[in-house]
Amino acid sequence: MKDKDELLTAKAMTLSSARRQFMFNKASGASAFLTDAPILWQNALINFLYIMYFAVEKKTFLWYNTCIYVIKDRESLVFSDIFFLYVFLPLFLICYFAARNTKLKNAVLIVFSLFFYAWGEPVWVGLLIFSSVFDFLNGRFIDKHKDEKIAVLGVIVSCAVNLSILGVFKYSGMIVDGINTLLSLSLPVPDFHLPIGISFYTFQSITYVVDVYRKKARAQKNYFGYLLYLSMFFQLVAGPIVRYNTVAREIENRSVKIHEFSDGITRLIFGLGKKVLIANSMGQLATQFLTFDTAPTSVLAAWSGVILYSLQIYYDFSGYSDMAIGLGLMCGFHFPENFEHPYISASATDFWRRWHISLGTFFRDYMYIPLGGNRKHQLLNIAIVWFCTGLWHGASWNFIMWGLYFGVLLVIEKTFLLKVLEKVPKIIGHIYLLIAVIFGWMIFYFTDTSKMGACFGAMFGKNGLAATDLLTESQLKGSLWLIIAAIIICMPVYKGISAFGEKLAKKSAASFTLVSAVKMLFLAFILFASTVSLVGDTYNPFLYFRF
Structure with missing residues (x-):
């Protein structure tokens, strides 16, 4: 029976073999970098996994634990998930960049998007497909009829159906409960499980048919092109809400530029750090301070809880938006910004x-x-x-x-x-x-x-509540530097540092190398710290997931 160290070494050797295969290429130097950026990214991911086997506690096999977790307690996929980061995303990128043309890339993206959506809730894929078919046909109907009265009928029907579906799943329980309270009735209250992303893709469907009616967008002639727009997993779950005319040309024809691919990776990792390292930490503290099953402990606890929640919701949602925008860039899509240091x-x-x-x-x-x-x-x-x-x-x-x-x-x-x-x-x-x-x-x-x-x-300070308490003070002191960092990062500090780095990099080749190395080390640290946090912590909610 092999001991754990031998098993660990064997696993790492397996990864090393895979790593060498990805490294093999006829191109070299600058040529390899310019032509094979996707391969380099795949190589980087596998190298990172190779390191992680030794970096995480020896008893933990990252992929093994991930797969066991997923099989035992399968939930909807989110970007800040070990399975997504180290299984789903690498497989997707390999298949995506192996596809030789845009049509094949679109097919890969649709398959992975539907798989992503179906992972936790397979039944709701049917609803997504229905919505895509219905609004695709409505768009064709509106585009075909030049009579405005007939065309506007298509818009009204589309909006009514989309909002009715959203209303049934999201608001029927609240409405029936309100009727029961108002009229002293006891009607059964519906308790539908909200399909993920329905609030976002419903609004995207509405923007499509309205923009086709307003002649701001051309109706999509290919159903699979529209299905791709609606189901793209980058922004399906939590936005940004992308209008069809923003990505219409990129659905038909797009290319991935090396600097945009690099920017996409940066945005993805930076967003992951915002979500995992800051939002989750702020959320854990906020939950402790805002749990009022018993009497509030102090004025400081109440204010701290609400302030920390304000930081949590910003980093949670903006981090997820950053990851969505980054994933889009890596595949040639340009999504709108969703946050500007509010x-x-x-x-x-x-x-x-x-x-x-x-x-x-x-x-x-x-x-x-x-x-x-x-x-x-x-x-x-x-x-x-x-x-x-x-x-x-x-x-x-x-x-x-x-x-x-x-x-x-x-x-x-x-x-x-x-x-x-x-x-x-x-x-x-x-x-x-x-x-x-x-x-x-x-x-x-x-x-x-x-x-x-x-x-x-x-x-x-209602009812003479104390201004402060020792437990709250202790908890705040333990996370003081992280809280200060969270407050500073809310401001446009990163943009200033990034602009300074770009200016410095243009001065000389040595400066460029130095800036690139510092940036890569910084991103590697964020990715490593986020991974370790996800492996060792069960607290990983996504607040806007329920909307």
Whole structure:
């Protein structure tokens, strides 16, 4: 019977053989780098796995444990998952770059996307396929009929069907429960398991048919081209909400440039670090401070919990968006930015130009402007849009309260507050915005209004609550440097460092080599630390997954 060290060495030797096969190529030097970037990335992944066998505790076999975990407790795939990172993604990249033309690449992407979607919930693939067939045919119908009255009928039917499907799965329980409460009935409350990504791909379907009607996009003639647009696993689960005309040309013909592939890897790893190293850490602390099954421990605990949750939700969602954009770049797609450092804003209006940009622009272009926009009933239009924005996030009254809360803030700013903020020092606007957002995320966090009230009271020392407590102080001190780093990274620091690095790299060949080496080491550290964290920690939620 071989001991663990011998088994470990044998496994590593197997990987080493695979590694040597990927390294073999006739090209060499700069030529190899320019022509074989995908192979180099595959090689890098396998080299990393080779190292990980020795870096992680000897008793842990990464792939073995991953496969056992997946078989025993199969859940929907997310990017911050060991199985996705070290099994699904390498296999996908190998198959994708082995495909010789765009049609074959599209076929590979569709197969892997449907597999990705079906992994945790196979039954909902049928719903995704139905939605794609229905809206593909609707797009053809709208494009074919030049009579506007007939074409608009196609838009109405498409929107009605898509929103009805979303309503049944997402809101039927809330509606029936409300009817029971209002009329003192006891109707059975539906409890559908929400299909993953339905809120995102429903909105993408709507943008497609509306844009075809508005002549802003040409109807897709090939069903599989439309299926690819709707099912692409990069942004299927949590956005960004990508409009069809953004990727229409790339669906038909695209190429992967070496610098974009490199940027994609950087974006993917950086997003992974934001999600795993920062968001998860902030979330664990926030959960401890915001658990109000017993009385809140102190004012400090309440404020710390809400602030840490504000950091968690930003890094959680923006990290996932970064990974989606990075994966797209690696395969030749260019998705829109979804976050632009929202916490540096000095007003709620500016904040919502920077936070979940693709959702904000969807509601602006497909609801706010058609309702009249700034031309008529502006304040009413804002209220309607923000009611729907809150409702989009979930079938719970706290999300509606959250949407209306920001709707009221935006109405106040439109009415007079923006003019006031323009006249005062910008720091006052920043403070106002941060306080407003913190209270907004408190509403967003608690589905139980009694706990929401308890948190609000605790933040202001209700019933003589102590200002601080030793346990909270100890927990904050233990994570102080990470919290400080999270606050700093919220600001455009990385862009400044990146710009400085690019400027330095242009000075000489030695400078270029130095900057490249530092960047690679930094990314390797993030990937390594994120992997170790995922292997050793069971806390890995994704907040926007439920929306």
